Amino acid sequence: MSHARIRSDNRRMVGKLLVIALAMFGFGYALVPMYRAICDALGINVLSVAERQQPGMAAGKPVNTQVDTSRLITVEFDANARGPWEFKPAVRSLQVHPGEMATVMYEFRNVQSRAMAAQAIPSYAPKQATAHFNKLECFCFTEHTLAPGESKAWPVVFVIDPKLPKDVTTITLSYTFFEVGGKVPQAPAGGAVKATSAAMAWEPRT
Template structure:
């Protein structure tokens, strides 16, 4: 084959290969870009928390869940009671026992933990609600629940719960009790209180 013909064929093959690689790269970029909203949609459908606090505040505003247009509903007041149960040698209590909030209002409550044993212990908390129908309208944006934590002997820590009550809460519900049961997890190392929970959100 003459040199010019060989060079031309080689150039043509290289050009075809470049076009194919460019198409593959474009498809991969598009797939990766589309994965972000797709991933969030799947996690939201499954109830997995993947949003930061700022993202969730923005999402609530965009969805208009507060008073239908992103505002706090000052026409209603809900009493939220904070109940704690410790199964084991723990001091576990909220900084306040109850608060009055408005639907759509962002609220934070601190919880205090102390290991009163002379040994390192791992534990976790599980929430419950009363009345049961309130659970679907109690949106926790930050919570220590369902994560395991480790405290050294006599160690004390604080951890927040940040929540918003959905204005779609039935009108006859005037009081909600948020109850946590904190119990030891035998043989588990956990994470220290004060450190970020595993998995960008922990189930709320």
């Protein structure tokens, strides 16, 4: 077989391979609109339906599909301090949608003349709300040591599970802040008088 015949056969083979490759590329490209059209017609293209219902997704903005905007839950905040110090929420209540992330600040001041170690324990009302109140960040996770007269403001970041029973419209989050025993030195003589004076001088923020 001559070299010319071999080159001719090779060119034909390369041409056939290019045609096949282009045909496969075109078929694959056409599969996308075909798949979308078929799935839309059958009602099984979940992504396409979600994009139409959430226009923010098309602009590249994430949308939290877990937020139940049809409900509003009132969350009340309470604070109890077992000891001579100041402890309170920055706000008394918030209204949030289930699934919506929210933040509330709690303020604390050690009005004693000594350092103290303390920790907060949360409680919930009604009780059935406990399993549905999810804290993402909370000062209650750890102990805290504060110097004499030191003030702190701590966040509580939370989300209420959309599975919260429909009859629950108000949740009370209450913290009890107590001193952890044996972690700090005893108060010096006259400390109670100084603590009382410091407490009277501090004006809580509203």
